[in-house]
Amino acid sequence: xxxxxxxxxxxxxxxxxxxxxxxxxxxxxxxxxxxxxxxxxxxxxxxxxxxxxxxxxxxxxxxxxxxxxxxxxxxxxxxxxxxxxxxxxxxxxxxxxxxxxxxxxxxxxx
Amino acid sequence: xxxxxxxxxxxxxxxxxxxxxxxxxxxxxxxxxxxxxxxxxxxxxxxxxxxxxxxxxxxxxxxxxxxxxxxxxxxxxxxxxxxxxxxxxxxxxxxxxxxxxxxxxxxxxxxxxxxx
Numbered sequence: 001x002x003x004x005x006x007x008x009x010x011x012x013x014x015x016x017x018x019x020x021x022x023x024x025x026x027x028x029x030x031x032x033x034x035x036x037x038x039x040x041x042x043x044x045x046x047x048x049x050x051x052x053x054x055x056x057x058x059x060x061x062x063x064x065x066x067x068x069x070x071x072x073x074x075x076x077x078x079x080x081x082x083x084x085x086x087x088x089x090x091x092x093x094x095x096x097x098x099x100x101x102x103x104x105x106x107x108x109x110x
Numbered sequence: 111x112x113x114x115x116x117x118x119x120x121x122x123x124x125x126x127x128x129x130x131x132x133x134x135x136x137x138x139x140x141x142x143x144x145x146x147x148x149x150x151x152x153x154x155x156x157x158x159x160x161x162x163x164x165x166x167x168x169x170x171x172x173x174x175x176x177x178x179x180x181x182x183x184x185x186x187x188x189x190x191x192x193x194x195x196x197x198x199x200x201x202x203x204x205x206x207x208x209x210x211x212x213x214x215x216x217x218x219x220x221x222x223x224x225x226x
Contacts, residue, residue, distance in 0.1 A: 044217040096158050100154070
């Protein structure tokens with residue numbers, strides 16, 4: 001069985017401030033973790049993924065995530081957000097059958 | 111096409127009717143996924159194809175739901191005797207294939223199904 005928990009349904013943050021979107025996972029097998037982004041009126045896009053190797057994963061648009069096995073977390077971070085980062089972000093876990101969390105809406109305030 | 115294409119973009123049907131939703135993956139992608147997303151929820155896995163075969167159909171909610179991919183490219187999700195609870199956005203995604211990409215990489219815009 002596998003699941004992810006995104007504790008924050010909405011995160012407001014001022015432009016140019018740092019942001020962290022939290023994700024905790026549960027998996028009984030090897031862990032493959034993903035972050036996806038859904039911009040308003042657009043389809044889901046893969047932001048980054050962790051398969052193995054370095055626990056710090058860099059993705060598109062300046063985002064990065066860190067895999068922490070002891071805390072079963074895979075938090076998403078960006079040091080300075082832009083208005084264009086306003087979107088919904090989904091954490092996911094799995095191999096081919098990928099299970100998604102309920103999403104976190106990031107609202108960047110000018 | 112350049113991306114994953116889903117048709118129709120919107121479908122309204124009456125309770126009890128049969129519907130078909132189509133997905134055109136990125137050319138050459140052997141892995142294809144169907145998900146559905148209800149309001150305020152994350153995408154829910156339905157089925158995964160590798161080539162023509164359904165490698166994992168454990169997410170199909172019941173036997174009213176069926177999906178095919180006869181030639182390993184276009185896929186059709188079929189729903190019989192639709193119920194109001196089937197209303198959701200149905201998402202299709204594709205990936206290059208086993209060993210190259212894990213999980214769905216490119217999503218379509220989805221088909222919004224409304225059962226009235």
